[in-house]
Amino acid sequence: MNLFTDIRTLVLDAVGALAAEGRLPQGLSTDAVAVEPPRDPGHGDMATNAAMVLAKPAGQNPRAIADALAERLRADPRIQSAEPAGPGFLNLRLAPSVWQGVIRAVLTDPAYGRSTLGQGRRVNVEFVSANPTGPMHVGHTRGAVFGDALARLLAFAGWDVTREYYINDGGAQVDVLARSAYERYREANGLSPEIAEGLYPGDYLVPVGEALKEKYGDTLLDKPESEWLIPVRDIATDAMMGMIREDLALLGVQMDIYSSEKALYGTGRIEEAIDRLRSQGLIYEGILEPPKGKLPEDWEPREQTLFRSTAHGDDVDRPVRKSDGSWTYFAPDIAYHYDKTQRGFDLLIDVFGADHGGYVKRMKAAVSALTNGRVPIEFKLMQLVKLLKNGEPVKMSKRSGNFVTLRDVVEEVGADVTRFAMLTRKNDAPLDFDFDKVLEQSKDNPVFYVQYAHARAQSVLRKAREAGIEVDDPALEGVDLSRLGHEAEIKVAHTLAEWPRLVEIAAKGAEPHRIAFYLYDLASDFHSLWNRGNDDSSLRFLQEGDVDTSRAKIALVRAVAVVIASGLGILGVTPVNEMR
Incomplete structure (x- = not known):
């Protein structure tokens, strides 16, 4: 059940009836007709723009259309009143039985709030994809939570979702990891590690050094880098990915697929993707213009193999092969996305950090060219997280080794609190994560406020059973x-009725934070009803000596608990039954 969809259907039926009577032209497009909550709740329960959007194609006055629609809609028992307003909006008030029906729908329809919006289409959500050079830090945490919640939201809205992690194990950073691990290997063999500038100094590599010693003893100590780099790199990368998988599991994130950048090299897959672009005349040999602004000291004009990305909306063409014949970092990314499009996805979504903003246009151009525009790709950029503790910023620096890890955060406040708090802002807005605030038991802490509403509902149900x-x-x-x-009871039902509509809005915009906002609003309405019962005994959920009224109120409480649990499920948060 989606009440807004139902009332929109009622409005469209009224439009059809007016057309059948000759009061409106036949064949009018009603695609733009909407039924939404009015901006001012005092104007009604719902409002429709039907008269406004139909007036011009119908060649009629919008107010006249609104009057005719109002006349027809008033005849429906679900409509308590229909009043034209302004130049042609139509405000509707629904009968109390409609709102009561919403409560029944929540209790009787296990799929209440779910949508067929996705129509079973396949979507690939790539997120986290942190370099396998160390444990995940708090910035990765936000992307992991957002990506997982987005995947859950899209599945709830009818998409066939695949979660994917792209392991960046083919670039220079994993060679740096290998050299860093080798120093820990030397340390495990009783030598002083030489952590030169540019290496990873974190203690997390100490166990890797010990594992290398266990496998190789001291046999790598006297060998040149050319002999130990690859085996050390492989062991170190595997160890880091094991750590990352553990971190994700701690946060409640499970990937469906792990793809490797390294696996693209030497297999012909990069060449295949570039040849696909070449066949369209999009690969050529040329010299790029110098960068705009201050010219780098090391810049020199040189011929490279370029992708004509400007043909697909990019600002400049992009190099895919360097003048020395090696691939640029962009080439394997093109191949990786080509592989995803070949797997039959209808939509690709990449979740990246804010520092990848310059990457968006070139990758959109590549996917557009590779699929002839058939497969859209969307990018969600995650803004930074500022950690606060005791009112002071918590500084982190991955290269110094003094950084706050995902595990640090989860072990201090818990996975549920971490996940909800990370979704209290839109992904492209900076987020303050205050360790004190997220554990505070107050209305100002949405994590607590929503969980408290569910716990309160469960306490009512327990007391009812005891009675x-x-x-x-x-x-x-x-x-x-x-x-x-x-x-106050009808207001809670109003908010429950918003749930299916809100799910579709959030899914269309790829905005899981809307779910967190909605849950806060529902919790607020429920807490308000609870508090009013302190002064007005008729609003208390258990009415002594009146079982039928008690059961009706309990039905409302149960409906609130069902929807809160459903919404928390999308966020990946476990609803609590008791607050401790």
Whole structure:
């Protein structure tokens, strides 16, 4: 059930009836007709723009259309009032029985809120993809939470979702990792490590050095780098990916696929992707213009193999092969995305850090060219997370080895708190993660406020059971919900009715933070109803001596718990039944 969709259908039926009567032209497009909550709740429960968008193609006054629609809609028992407003908007108030029906729908429809928006289409969500050079830090945490919540949201909205991690194990950074691990190997053999500038100094590589000693003893100590670099790199990379997998599991994130950049080299897959572009006349030999602004001291004009990305919306053409014949970092990325398009996905979504902003246009150009525009690709850039503790910033520096890891955060506040807090801002807005605030038990902490609403609902259900009142969903299906008529109760039902619509809005925009915002609003309405019961005994959920009214109120409580649990499931957060 989606009440907004149902009422929109009612409006379109009214438009069709007016056309059948000759009061509107036949064949009018109704694609732009919307039914939404009014900006001012005092104007009604819903508003439609039907008269406004139909006026011009119909060649009629919008107010006249609104009057005619209002007349027809008032005849429906679901519509309590229909009042034209302004130049042609139509404000609707729904009968209390409609809102009561929302509560019943939540209790009887296990799929309440789910959508068929995705229509089973396949979407690949690539996220995290941290370089395998150390444990995940707090910046990776935000991307991991966002990507996983987005995947859950899209699945809830009817997409067939694949979660993917692209291991950047083919570039220079893994050679730096190998050299760093080798110093820890020397340390394990009783020598002083020489952590030169540019190497990774973190203690997390100490176990890797010990593992290298266990496997090779001291046999690598006297060998040149050319002999030990590859085996040390492979062992170090595997160890780092094992650590990253453990970190993701700690956060409740499970990937479907891990793809390796290294696996693209020497297999012909990079060449295949570049040849695909070459066949379209998009690969050529040329010299790029110097960078705009200050000219780098080491810049010199040189011929390179270039991708004509400007033909697909990029600002400049991009090199794919250097003048020395080696591939640029962009070439394997092209091959990797070509591989994804070949796997039959209908949509690609890449979740990157904010420092990848300059990467977006070139990758969009590549995917557009590789698929002839058939497969769209979207990018979600994650802004930085500022850590605060005792009111002071918590500094981190990955290269210095003094950084706050994902594990540090989760072990201090828990995975559920971490996940919810990371989704309290839109992905492209900076986020302050205050260790004190996220554990604070107050309305100002959305994590606590939403969990507290679910726990309160569960406490009502427990007390009802203790009073001998059946509260399981089957027992509540036949409850007389007409006993719920107070404005505070109907307001909660209004918010419950928003859930299916909100899911679709969030899924269309790839914005899981909207789920967190919605849950906060629902929790606020529920807490408000609870608090009003302290002063007005008729609003208390258990009415002594009146089982039927109690069961109706319990049905509302149960509906709130169901939707909160559903929303928390999208966020990857476990609802709590008791606050401790």
